[in-house]
Amino acid sequence: MMAETHAKVKVTHLNRDAYLYVRQSTVRQVFENTESTKRQYALKQRAIALGWPLERVQVIDTDLGQSGASAADREGFKRLITEVSLGRVGVVLGLEVSRLARNCTDWHRLLELCALTDALILDEDGLYDPNDFNDRLLLGLKGTMSEAELHFLRARLQGGILNKAKRGELASPLPVGFIYDEQKRVRLDPDAQVREAITLLFQTFRRVGAAYATVGYFNRHGLLFPRRLRKGLRKGELVWGELCHSRTLQLLHNPRYAGAFVFGRTQTRKGPDGVTTYRKRPPQEWYSFVPGVHEGYISFEEYEDNQRRLQQCAHAYGSERPKSSPREGPALLQGLVICGVCGNRMTVRYHERQGSLLPEYICQRSGIEHGQPCCQRISGVTVDRVIGELLVETVTPMALEVALAVQEELSSRVNEADRLRAKQVERARYEADLASQRYKQVDPNNRLVADVLEAEWNQKLRALQEAQEECERESRKDRMRINDEERAQILALTTDFPRLWKDPHTADRDRKRMIRLLIEDVTLTRKEHIIVQVRFKGGKTATLTPAIPLPAYKTWQTADEVIAYVDQLLDDHTYGQIASLLNTQGLRSGKGNPFTATLVGNICRDYNLKSRWERLRGRGLLTLEEMTDLLEVSSSTVKVWRRHGLLKGHLYNDKHECLFEAPGADKPFKWQGRKLTKRYPLVEFVSDNMKEV
Numbered sequence: 001m002m003a004e005t006h007a008k009v010k011v012t013h014l015n016r017d018a019y020l021y022v023r024q025s026t027v028r029q030v031f032e033n034t035e036s037t038k039r040q041y042a043l044k045q046r047a048i049a050l051g052w053p054l055e056r057v058q059v060i061d062t063d064l065g066q067s068g069a070s071a072a073d074r075e076g077f078k079r080l081i082t083e084v085s086l087g088r089v090g091v092v093l094g095l096e097v098s099r100l101a102r103n104c105t106d107w108h109r110l111l112e113l114c115a116l117t118d119a120l121i122l123d124e125d126g127l128y129d130p131n132d133f134n135d136r137l138l139l140g141l142k143g144t145m146s147e148a149e150l151h152f153l154r155a156r157l158q159g160g161i162l163n164k165a166k167r168g169e170l171a172s173p174l175p176v177g178f179i180y181d182e183q184k185r186v187r188l189d190p191d192a193q194v195r196e197a198i199t200l201l202f203q204t205f206r207r208v209g210a211a212y213a214t215v216g217y218f219n220r221h222g223l224l225f226p227r228r229l230r231k232g233l234r235k236g237e238l239v240w241g242e243l244c245h246s247r248t249l250q251l252l253h254n255p256r257y258a259g260a261f262v263f264g265r266t267q268t269r270k271g272p273d274g275v276t277t278y279r280k281r282p283p284q285e286w287y288s289f290v291p292g293v294h295e296g297y298i299s300f301e302e303y304e305d306n307q308r309r310l311q312q313c314a315h316a317y318g319s320e321r322p323k324s325s326p327r328e329g330p331a332l333l334q335g336l337v338i339c340g341v342c343g344n345r346m347t348v349r350y351h352e353r354q355g356s357l358l359p360e361y362i363c364q365r366s367g368i369e370h371g372q373p374c375c376q377r378i379s380g381v382t383v384d385r386v387i388g389e390l391l392v393e394t395v396t397p398m399a400l401e402v403a404l405a406v407q408e409e410l411s412s413r414v415n416e417a418d419r420l421r422a423k424q425v426e427r428a429r430y431e432a433d434l435a436s437q438r439y440k441q442v443d444p445n446n447r448l449v450a451d452v453l454e455a456e457w458n459q460k461l462r463a464l465q466e467a468q469e470e471c472e473r474e475s476r477k478d479r480m481r482i483n484d485e486e487r488a489q490i491l492a493l494t495t496d497f498p499r500l501w502k503d504p505h506t507a508d509r510d511r512k513r514m515i516r517l518l519i520e521d522v523t524l525t526r527k528e529h530i531i532v533q534v535r536f537k538g539g540k541t542a543t544l545t546p547a548i549p550l551p552a553y554k555t556w557q558t559a560d561e562v563i564a565y566v567d568q569l570l571d572d573h574t575y576g577q578i579a580s581l582l583n584t585q586g587l588r589s590g591k592g593n594p595f596t597a598t599l600v601g602n603i604c605r606d607y608n609l610k611s612r613w614e615r616l617r618g619r620g621l622l623t624l625e626e627m628t629d630l631l632e633v634s635s636s637t638v639k640v641w642r643r644h645g646l647l648k649g650h651l652y653n654d655k656h657e658c659l660f661e662a663p664g665a666d667k668p669f670k671w672q673g674r675k676l677t678k679r680y681p682l683v684e685f686v687s688d689n690m691k692e693v
């Protein structure tokens with residue numbers, strides 16, 4: 001057996017390094033199962049026995065405390081794979097090699113790579129050559145067994161858990177307000193203060209009907225809410241703190257408060273990048289749901305009612321948002337805005353005004369969480385406009401040319417540095433070759449000299465490897481600064497950015513993409529101005545201070561000059577006449593519409609201008625009734641006399657109604673038989689009638 005083992009080890013293997021991979025799945029194993037770790041390190045001795053010098057046995061132990069179920073977050077395993085694939089590994093050492101990876105894909109990849117680069121595999125049982133069919137079969141089998149072992153272990157553990165969960169008997173961590181008694185049954189917390197706080201929360205929600213309002217009530221009245229620490233040194237301890245929105249929702253959504261047992265409300269999944277994602281399952285997908293298992297704070301009907309109300313609240317908020325995906329919305333800085341007051345990310349809200357969506361940047365997260373008004377809100381229209389102007393100003397073809405020139409300069413320097421580093425590597429290689437020649441020329445029987453020369457050769461080889469690694473590392477670091485894709489994108493921008501930006505056919509989505517290429521983030525603060533602090537990708541910053549836009553109602557107000565003009569015109573004209581006059585002069589209302597008699601009337605009322613009636617009466621003009629009384633004739637006679645110039649009248653509205661000037665001493669009288677046209681007018685005929693234009 002031993003001879004066979006030795007036969008597998010060839011000079012080509014010994015020329016390369018031995019890699020010992022040490023792993024313990026959990027931190028607890030690392031501390032408690034030291035025996036296994038010791039055995040793993042003892043393998044080192046076997047490698048030395050097979051002919052590897054001690055300094056050539058590399059130990060990879062960065063994965064202590066990592067599970068072998070996936071290679072995603074195991075840096076050490078990844079390093080091992082890299083080293084094997086670069087052909088630097090002569091033998092891979094592991095306690096039970098299958099433990100290298102508890103996942104067949106990872107394991108077979110390692111086997112494949114070992115076969116390709118002619119690396120051996122060594123464990124406590126023996127030495128394997130992955131190029132040998134029998135060895136490879138055995139190794140594959142070991143990997144499969146190892147994965148199966150993990151599967152059975154898990155299945156046995158989980159099967160028990162799931163069975164208990166189905167019956168509602170699984171002891172799981174209880175939410176605050178419940179405890180396990182001596183018989184492991186769920187009871188309400190004996191602490192009266194805790195019970196009261198929870199009862200009050202449900203009562204308040206019943207009364208106000210919204211989680212946000214519930215939080216507001218608690219915080220306004222300075223009421224604290226209990227929380228049980230789930231981990232850490234003070235695990236299990238009760239702490240009192242401010243109630244927040246997310247916590248209120250947790251309580252309202254948790255069926256345990258209605259006395260129900262529930263299991264499998266969330267699903268965890270590990271992605272290919274090793275990141276665990278959580279997904280909330282809808283109630284119909286819960287693994288187990290057993291109502292009435294223990295005493296609760298609310299009835300099950302109330303729990304269901306609460307869910308309905310929460311859903312309605314969510315719908316109410318949801319309907320305000322545009323139907324399309326928010327990414328399609330016009331807010332240019334969506335996802336890039338930071339609140340200048342508290343440092344949180346600001347969100348976008350859209351308001352619909354006359355068919356168009358107006359964005360608003362709003363910092364509301366912590367406000368909602370603590371039941372307080374939102375931190376600040378800033379008109380997106382203004383901010384987007386100034387950012388657009390800034391970009392058009394900054395991204396000129398000239399600026400881009402300069403940027404590209406700088407970039408060219410940088411990349412040429414990278415090539416220069418690369419050349420220098422390559423020379424260094426070449427030099428190291430030359431020295432190593434020299435050492436190797438010296439070693440080969442010496443008489444092997446002269447051990448003393450041969451040993452010294454061999455050590456020297458080894459040292460030169462190591463220096464060469466270091467130089468190569470250094471060269472690669474530095475070069476990679478330099479190249480990282482210049483990315484081909486980014487370069488292409490920047491070049492694409494040179495095609496007249498301002499024209500593209502202002503083109504109405506450019507989609508909002510594309511504008512946003514452009515912004516993301518140029519701007520890192522934007523901080524907004526609302527003071528007497530809006531302070532817009534822009535951080536560009538390259539680190540350059542810019543500060544803009546646009547004025548806070550007037551509220552909508554103010555922008556709709558009629559200009560002051562127009563009002564003064566209306567005031568002046570009212571002395572001699574009716575509303576309708578004034579409207580025509582204003583329109584002929586090209587004046588428009590605050591909303592940009594032409595004037596109408598009603599509009600002039602509204603202006604008159606809103607700005608407390610003296611009405612035409614009041615002005616004429618102020619001048620002592622008489623009403624029709626007063627005139628009929630004075631002249632002792634009928635109202636129609638007065639009107640006829642006025643038409644024929646016997647009386648002077650002034651229109652006070654657009655219905656041809658007049659106020660009359662007092663006739664004075666020689667007032668007209670009835671003159672039988674005399675034609676009205678022949679009667680001498682009292683005064684020159686004055687008409688206030690103006691042709692409508």
Ligand SMILES: [Zn+2]
Pocket residue numbers: 339340341342343344363375376
């Ligand atoms: Zn804020």
